[in-house]
Amino acid sequence: MSTDLTTDPTTAPVVAARGAEPTLPAEVAGPAGRLTTSAAVLEGYADSLMQTFGTPKRVFVRGEGCYVWDAEGRRHLDLLAGIAVNALGHAHPTVLSAVTGQIATLGHVSNFFATPAQVALAQRLAAMVEPEGADDARVFFTNSGTEANEAAFKLTRMTGRTRIISTEGAFHGRSMGALAITHNPKYRAPFEPLPGEVEFVPYGDAEALAAVVDDTVAAVVLEPLQGENGIVVPPAGYLVRARELCDAAGALLWVDEVQTGMGRTGSWLAHVEEGVRADVVTLAKGLGNGFPVGACVARGRAASLLPAGSHGSTFGGNPVAAVAGLAVIAVIERDGLLAHAREMGEHLVAGVTALAHPLVAEVRGRGLLRGIVLTAPVAAAVADAALDAGFIINAPRPHVLRIAPPLVVTAEQLDSFVAALPALLDAAGAAA
Ligand SMILES: Cc1ncc(COP(=O)(O)O)c(C=O)c1O
Numbered sequence: 001m002s003t004d005l006t007t008d009p010t011t012a013p014v015v016a017a018r019g020a021e022p023t024l025p026a027e028v029a030g031p032a033g034r035l036t037t038s039a040a041v042l043e044g045y046a047d048s049l050m051q052t053f054g055t056p057k058r059v060f061v062r063g064e065g066c067y068v069w070d071a072e073g074r075r076h077l078d079l080l081a082g083i084a085v086n087a088l089g090h091a092h093p094t095v096l097s098a099v100t101g102q103i104a105t106l107g108h109v110s111n112f113f114a115t116p117a118q119v120a121l122a123q124r125l126a127a128m129v130e131p132e133g134a135d136d137a138r139v140f141f142t143n144s145g146t147e148a149n150e151a152a153f154k155l156t157r158m159t160g161r162t163r164i165i166s167t168e169g170a171f172h173g174r175s176m177g178a179l180a181i182t183h184n185p186k187y188r189a190p191f192e193p194l195p196g197e198v199e200f201v202p203y204g205d206a207e208a209l210a211a212v213v214d215d216t217v218a219a220v221v222l223e224p225l226q227g228e229n230g231i232v233v234p235p236a237g238y239l240v241r242a243r244e245l246c247d248a249a250g251a252l253l254w255v256d257e258v259q260t261g262m263g264r265t266g267s268w269l270a271h272v273e274e275g276v277r278a279d280v281v282t283l284a285k286g287l288g289n290g291f292p293v294g295a296c297v298a299r300g301r302a303a304s305l306l307p308a309g310s311h312g313s314t315f316g317g318n319p320v321a322a323v324a325g326l327a328v329i330a331v332i333e334r335d336g337l338l339a340h341a342r343e344m345g346e347h348l349v350a351g352v353t354a355l356a357h358p359l360v361a362e363v364r365g366r367g368l369l370r371g372i373v374l375t376a377p378v379a380a381a382v383a384d385a386a387l388d389a390g391f392i393i394n395a396p397r398p399h400v401l402r403i404a405p406p407l408v409v410t411a412e413q414l415d416s417f418v419a420a421l422p423a424l425l426d427a428a429g430a431a432a
Contacts, residue, residue: 090290142313145172158305224260381432386420
């Protein structure tokens with residue numbers, strides 16, 4: 001029997017082009033029905049979308065599990081999962097049936113009304129943020145991580161204090177509020193002045209935090225591991241110390257788990273795993289498996305800081321988005337994906353480390369959020385070569401490759417990438 005390269009997970013991806021893939025549903029395509037090839041979509045993209053993201057590297061039309069296919073039927077192993085989003089992989093049957101079932105029943109009502117889905121998801125998230133069951137966490141739903149942080153930013157203003165301490169290298173989103181706590185000057189400079197008063201201290205440096213956190217500080221905002229800055233892991237005890245400093249100063253500890261949360265690092269929330277309880281937690285990405293859903297979850301006194309009328313969102317808490325979140329949580333629990341993420345993360349580290357490739361300095365991160373740190377700034381070239389070979393990864397920093405696959409990724413799938421990696425590194429190293 002011949003091997004079907006399009007479905008056999010042990011074969012190298014991309015090689016299998018199986019011809020035209022479905023693109024748009026015929027009954028809604030209208031004049032766009034001609035967008036059946038990658039070239040046609042890219043041409044249309046250039047003419048119809050703002051160029052905020054530059055030129056797309058590929059056009060994808062279908063996904064299943066850890067694979068996505070382009071319009072010409074070329075398969076790619078998705079080791080980025082839409083940047084830490086598709087936790088259950090593509091087209092997961094439980095998400096599919098939850099979302100289609102909900103939209104067939106009740107797709108949307110305004111926030112003048114409540115739905116069971118919204119309340120059920122809020123209860124699940126509250127229990128994650130407050131696992132001891134103190135029952136004092138409250139949720140504000142959004143459609144993205146940026147909006148979750150925007151809600152958190154507004155919440156901090158209700159403390160009566162205005163100073164916020166953020167960290168160098170931090171990324172929290174691109175709206176004016178989220179950008180104000182994001183560090184990268186390239187993102188910030190064109191849009192200044194940004195809402196104040198935000199100060200940045202070196203990430204992972206507890207003494208630098210201690211030097212600035214006093215009783216004028218409204219909040220300290222931290223990622224448990226910095227994602228966009230290249231999967232930077234702080235020293236052990238950093239978050240615990242941040243908690244102590246906030247407690248002593250009466251400041252809120254705001255932990256941004258948009259990238260690290262929902263099982264990505266092998267636990268529901270990375271900071272909770274470290275024994276820390278934040279006052280405000282922001283979530284998105286993996287929460288909806290690709291359906292847009294985010295949340296700002298606050299505990300204790302922070303839970304009641306945004307009174308009626310102080311904030312809002314038309315779509316936030318939408319029942320379809322909420323059941324997507326419930327489906328993600330149910331499958332992660334049912335299939336033991338937290339333990340699987342930890343195991344696969346270790347498997348990847350062992351495989352890449354065993355290569356002993358001169359371009360690899362170290363593999364850092366936790367669970368299935370990993371950074372392969374290179375000894376030369378060639379990460380973008382390696383990521384491009386990987387894409388040509390059928391592996392989706394990215395380069396958040398010039399020296400760092402990010403691997404953030406679906407949590408359902410298998411050891412064989414990771415091994416296929418590890419086997420291809422030396423050639424990808426060699427090519428990029430030689431070109432540098
Ligand atoms: C830690 C963190 N916070 C916030 C965001 C912004 O989330 P979104 O792109 O969903 O608005 C991101 C996105 O990469 C992120 O990594």
